[in-house]
Amino acid sequence: METSIGWQLLPMTLADGLSLGVMYAIIALGYTLVYGVLGLINFAHSEVFMVGGIVGVELLIYVLTPTSLHPLIQLALALLGAGFAAAAVAWGVERYAYYPLRSRPGSGSLAPLITGIGVSLVLMDTVRLFESFFGHFERPFPSIAWFEETYAVSEHLILSYKSLVIWGLGGGFLALVHGLVNRTRWGLALRAVAQDTHAAMLLGIESRKMVVLAFVLGGFLAGMGGVLYALQFGKINAFSGFVPGIKAFTAAVLGGIGSIPGAVLGGILLGLIEMLAGTYLPLLTDGAIGSEYKDIVTFLLLILVLLCRPTGLLGKPKAEKV
């Protein structure tokens, strides 16, 4: 009896895991892009994601849902708005937090990390204060009937349109970034800077511009990811970025930080593992271990990866230069 219930839950769990994984992959790309270029973990990235989500949801609530546009076009416009807003925030973070540190010689590796945390707290609370001016805290994703319609693949796998949209859009974004980085001149320059900043500068590439590009591109993606997050979970608030941020970073490390296919693979794997843990931990232990423990599974995974394969699944081991 137990096992049959377990099996019946599997398709839906995997489908939800894939949605979550796509979201993690989108955020993880931002971490990986910046890490690739600067070797820096951008702590404020999770808040860039949150700002995007909030902006997108507010756009939908106040501007887009009152119009009679098709839900997909509404969503596309919200995604664009959120992307630009988040990209602007990411640009600001680079300009006013990380750049002053980089331009000052002799600041250790600790300074950018601590600054990133500071910026992240400031962003969190600014958004919270801004929302509280209007008496809001949690912002609900507006209920658009179209997204809730379902398509039954089989008895145990009923997909809502919103999952299909998330998969489609997420896959599209990832392909777009892949194309941008691997097929365009800007992408070539970005990869050159990531490989060797000084050599790239000697070849006439403005490395500063490429750093900004990495931040802005990662920010744009994260902003759109924020809207998808709100779509999937139905709500978003000023503190929503924190936990997905840690998870997405775990995904980036899992796949190999600095590697773009790695971030995608890590994100999707992590989403699947988390959903499986959330569904099956309570089932297997008769409810003794609740689904809240899925966060612990994620964390243990991070430690395990760092122990066994610090370069991640797709990362190449690199000798440290002295």
Add this chain to the structure above:
Amino acid sequence: MIRKLFNNGKNQTTFALGAVFLAVICNIILATQGINNSFVVSLAFLLLVSSLYRLNSSSVATWARVFGVVSVIFGVLPWIGLSRLDYLDVATQIALFATLAMGLNLVVGMVGLLDLGFIAFFAVGAYTWAILGSSQLSEIWIGFAGLPGWSFFLVLPCAAALAGGVGVLLGLPVLRVKGDYLALVTLGFGEVIRVLLNNLDKPINLTGGPRGIPSIHQPFAELATTVAQWSGIENYRLQALAYYLLTVLIAFAAAWVFNRISRSPIGWAWEAIREDEIAAQAMGIPRIRMKLLAFALGASVSGMMGVVFAAKQTFISPDSFDFNQSIGILAMVVLGGVGSLRGVVLGAAVMVILNVQVLKGFSSTLAALKASGASFMGSSFTNWPPELEPSKYERLLFGLLVWWMMIYRPEGLLPAKRPIFIRDDNHVA
């Protein structure tokens, strides 16, 4: 001419002692006149703290330093505190957070490892006493009413050892990886502890879940009753005084140990690792073992303070151990000066006063304005949403402070002095 006056060692001593004396007088006047305006009180308190720092500069005679610090901390403050419990509470909190900040400073400042889940070790200590020293376990262990109050002093070292052990357990896998990852792993660890505290009320009720653990035994209850009988001072005041003295003693002990250890070969090894890990390894420094030592030492001090915290509060819940607390301690370290023992204590004092007195002062001022129905630029204060309460700006304040400090004054208020092996005695301040 003024410079000459102050460069004279004797004058410096007199001047610094005079400043402390003035600050003490200010505080006594405030306390005895019953002035409750928290801005004035916090200003007076800051004055006292800064005058003590002035006293501890190198040009003041040693006897004056010892005399000033001892008389203020063990004489004036307890004396004022017996009539003004809020004073004592702030002083206790400063000592508590200063110890935590010193522990974190060991890890961040000395070894250069960014630990973002430091509060987790504090939680380990607090929950150790909370579970053992209350009837929390009676559900599993029928008839267990919790350890008696006096066993607190046995649990204190045990909890310190336990927290240190947890530190080693976490550190063993994690300290092998690069510093950047460590920050996120410790962040995740903090989250894990939070999840565990919130969910370990089932299948067996260990932590009480989100509701926390109430009515934790107080170690000084009996002692205070006895003393209260012949001194005529109320029981709760004496208990507050006992916690104050205990935290201050632990803080001094921790400061002494950290100071000694940072000047020992272990301290040099830590600094070598911070400055250049590979070079340090090449010089034969056992990298992992040294990092683990720092991690465990910081964790155990934090755990010890956790025990005191649980006993003092008599009620703890997971809310006291969230990410903001970890960041708050980090902000103290950054504000005071990463790596500087004197600095982080000052950082802790400033942050606690800001948090406990200044922000709360703003809040009560606003509440008074709201109650009076005053209006500002046409909008009545009564209509302000409760989220705008200044006491909720904590996070924004920490964030701005850390950001600003890192960019404009990364070395902190009182920068760490690099060890100088050839003293420059001709140096004139």
